[in-house]
Amino acid sequence: MEVSELDKYGICDGISEIILTSGMKNPNAAPIGLIRKDNRVFIRLYRGSTTYENVKQDEVFAANVTCDPLLFIKSTFSNLEDEDFKYHPLNSKSIPLLKNSATSVIFICDEIKHTKxxxxxEIIPMGAVANDYLPRAINRGLTAVIEAAVHATRYKLTGNNEFLDLIDRCLETTYKCGGQREKDAAEILLNEIDEIKKHVDGGKDTE
Ligand SMILES: Cc1cc2nc3c(=O)[nH]c(=O)nc-3n(C[C@H](O)[C@H](O)[C@H](O)COP(=O)(O)O)c2cc1C
Incomplete structure (x- = not known):
């Protein structure tokens, strides 16, 4: 499959936020940014995640394209349910995909580099699946709740309270512009932040 064909599956030039599914025996899902530039595609996976361990071991995964805020937020902080996954064969392996994504593209890892x-x-597309798909206008409530989730992962990593202000500002937009699914995703995110706060501040709530 050519990199240029990825346009048809929603993975265009720039950074595409997808849900990466990996792990043959225990499927795992997490939001990851795919970087497409000059007809090549890359991922950067930070150590410490299940995704990092799975991709390091198997060197194969699926990139699932979806605009569902609940899938994004749930997979950021915990795993999805078994029934959210289905499997696709590739060279006698069985690759987990998300059942309810618009499209899924299977990639193998080519050149892997490790830093601290x-x-x-660099990742190579091997095959793709397109499901029923309805067009969706840009919704600022959706993009804002995804942005808040990125800040939340950084808050978890650093404990820097500045991220809490950024999250609040993003979620203001979500409550103003989002639909019910975006608002439900925001609620889950806020509950997760409360949990993260307890660990960040050594068991104390930072408020
Ligand atoms: C929109 C979005 C994009 C993300 N992109 C990346 C990424 O490119 N690389 C990465 O290592 N983590 C990224 N993350 C953070 C991971 O999704 C997060 O660490 C997650 O908890 C990992 O889950 P896992 O342990 O189940 O793999 C991103 C998070 C969000 C919300």
């Missing part, structure tokens, strides 16, 4: 904090890999 992360691994980066």
């Amino acid at each position: 904090q992360a691994m980066t890999a």
